[in-house]
Structures are given as structure tokens and as C-alpha cells.
Amino acid sequence: MALSAIEVGDLTKDFGGLRAVDRVSLRVAAGERRVLIGPNGAGKTTLFHCITGTLRTSAGRVSLFGRDVTHLPEHRRTALGMGRTFQTSNVFMDLSLLENLVLAIIGTDRRKWVMHRSVGTFEAVRAKAREGLELVALAHRANDAAKFLSYGERRQLELALALNSDPRVLFLDEPCAGLSPSERHSISRMIGELPRDITVLMIEHDMDVALRLADRVTVLHRGRAILEGTPTEVQTNPEVREVYFGHV
Numbered sequence: 001m002a003l004s005a006i007e008v009g010d011l012t013k014d015f016g017g018l019r020a021v022d023r024v025s026l027r028v029a030a031g032e033r034r035v036l037i038g039p040n041g042a043g044k045t046t047l048f049h050c051i052t053g054t055l056r057t058s059a060g061r062v063s064l065f066g067r068d069v070t071h072l073p074e075h076r077r078t079a080l081g082m083g084r085t086f087q088t089s090n091v092f093m094d095l096s097l098l099e100n101l102v103l104a105i106i107g108t109d110r111r112k113w114v115m116h117r118s119v120g121t122f123e124a125v126r127a128k129a130r131e132g133l134e135l136v137a138l139a140h141r142a143n144d145a146a147k148f149l150s151y152g153e154r155r156q157l158e159l160a161l162a163l164n165s166d167p168r169v170l171f172l173d174e175p176c177a178g179l180s181p182s183e184r185h186s187i188s189r190m191i192g193e194l195p196r197d198i199t200v201l202m203i204e205h206d207m208d209v210a211l212r213l214a215d216r217v218t219v220l221h222r223g224r225a226i227l228e229g230t231p232t233e234v235q236t237n238p239e240v241r242e243v244y245f246g247h248v
């Protein structure tokens with residue numbers, strides 16, 4: 001069997017008396033684009049946080065690339081190749097986009113960049129930063145301060161920041177939330193064009209975006225994974241239409 005990027009077994013998360021995630025199992029193959037859908041409060045973000053290590057699980061197991069990470073803190077999972085948005089706090093509003101990327105690059109690879117600092121190395125960092133901005137179509141704003149970005153452009157910058165650590169698996173929680181239709185289109189196109197060596201697990205409410213980007217879709221409802229299938233299988237499933245779309 002192909003290598004799994006993410007493997008979750010019987011994962012449960014309780015908040016006091018509330019079971020937000022209820023014995024969810026799923027396996028995402030390396031290179032796959034998996035989209036999580038489900039109504040508000042279904043447990044999607046909580047499941048995400050348990051996989052990334054932001055939250056401790058109440059029960060069950062999480063593996064990344066075959067390595068059991070259930071008890072590893074978030075930064076150790078990041079070291080295994082986990083990238084994620086949207087940690088807005090990582091954006092320095094008064095610095096330019098290029099400077100933000102440069103800092104992020106230096107931050108993720110401190111030993112490589114800082115211990116052997118030289119003009120040549122710094123040029124390499126700047127070049128990588130520029131590449132990162134090009135990838136999310138923000139190269140033309142490289143010298144503008146982050147505070148002058150529109151909401152949609154800030155999300156593009158956050159995507160660049162997440163990608164800058166060369167993640168093997170990228171977690172995106174509603175990357176298109178709050179965007180205009182044209183911004184939504186450009187972010188989803190960028191996600192669609194990510195190289196296939198990056199596995200993507202994404203929560204998405206916009207059904208068009210979700211079904212266009214996904215190889216497979218997992219439907220969460222009241223903390224449980226009620227269905228997994230191709231976009232077509234999910235779209236035509238009567239139970240999903242009932243719980244998610246509110247009609248059959």
C-alpha cells in the first residue's frame with residue numbers, strides 16, 4: 001500500500017461533557033487532496049487541531065508519514081513536514097511582504113541560514129522569498145507593508161508563509177472564508193496548482209471549491225465521519241444531501 005501522509009485511528013476529542021470528535025478514522029495517501037466538509041459544529045476544526053497537535057486528543061491515534069505523533073507536541077509535528085495556515089500572528093504588519101517571507105525562511109531553518117550567514121546566503125534567502133511570493137501571485141507587492149494588503153491578499157501571504165517551510169502536508173482551514181468570488185477563485189486555483197508532492201487536507205464550506213479541488217471528500221456530522229468518497233459519490237449520496245445540504 002502507498003505511504004499514508006495522515007492516518008487517524010478512532011480519534012476522539014471531548015470538551016468536558018461535549019464529544020466534538022467521535023471515533024474518527026481516516027487515511028490520506030501521500031499526494032492526495034482531501035477535503036473535509038460538514039455542517040457548522042460538526043467537529044472539523046477540532047479534528048484538524050488534534051491532527052496538527054494544537055489540541056491533545058482524548059483517545060485514539062494520529063500518524064504522519066507512518067510515524068506515530070499522538071503524543072508529540074505541535075512543533076515536533078511541524079519538524080516532520082507539517083505546514084499550516086492561518087496563523088495570522090506570523091504576519092508582521094509593518095514589514096514588507098518580502099521581509100515577512102525572509103524572516104519566515106530564516107526562522108524555519110535557523111541553523112542553515114544564520115550560522116553560515118554571508119552575502120551570498122542572504123541573496124539565496126531573498127530569492128527563495130521572492131519565489132514564494134510569485135507562487136501566490138503577490139510578487140508585484142513584494143515591497144509593500146503587509147498592513148496595506150486586502151483581506152484576500154493577506155490570506156495569499158499566509159499561504160506563502162505556510163509553503164515556505166516546504167511542507168510535505170498542508171492543513172488549510174477554510175482558506176477561502178470571507179473572500180470575494182474573484183479572490184476565492186485565485187486562492188483555490190493556487191491550491192489546485194500546488195505540486196503533487198504536497199499532501200493537502202483542507203476544510204472547505206464552499207461546495208464548488210471543495211468538489212473541484214478534492215480527490216476524495218470526508219463528511220463529518222456530529223463529530224463522526226459519516227462518509228468518505230469521491231466528490232461525485234459524496235454529492236449524490238442521499239444521507240449527505242440530508243445532513244449537509246438540508247434537503248434530499
Ligand SMILES: Nc1ncnc2c1ncn2[C@@H]1O[C@H](COP(=O)(O)OP(=O)(O)OP(=O)(O)O)[C@@H](O)[C@H]1O
Binds near residue numbers: 043044045
Ligand atoms: N475549545 C473548545 N471548548 C469547548 N467546546 C469547543 C471548543 N472548540 C470547539 N468546541 C465545540 O466542539 C464542537 C465542534 O466544533 P468545531 O469548531 O470543531 O466545528 P466545525 O466543524 O469546525 O464548525 P464550523 O464549520 O462552524 O467551523 C462544537 O460544538 C463547538 O462548540
Ligand SMILES: [Mg+2]
Binds near residue numbers: 044045
Ligand atoms: Mg471550523
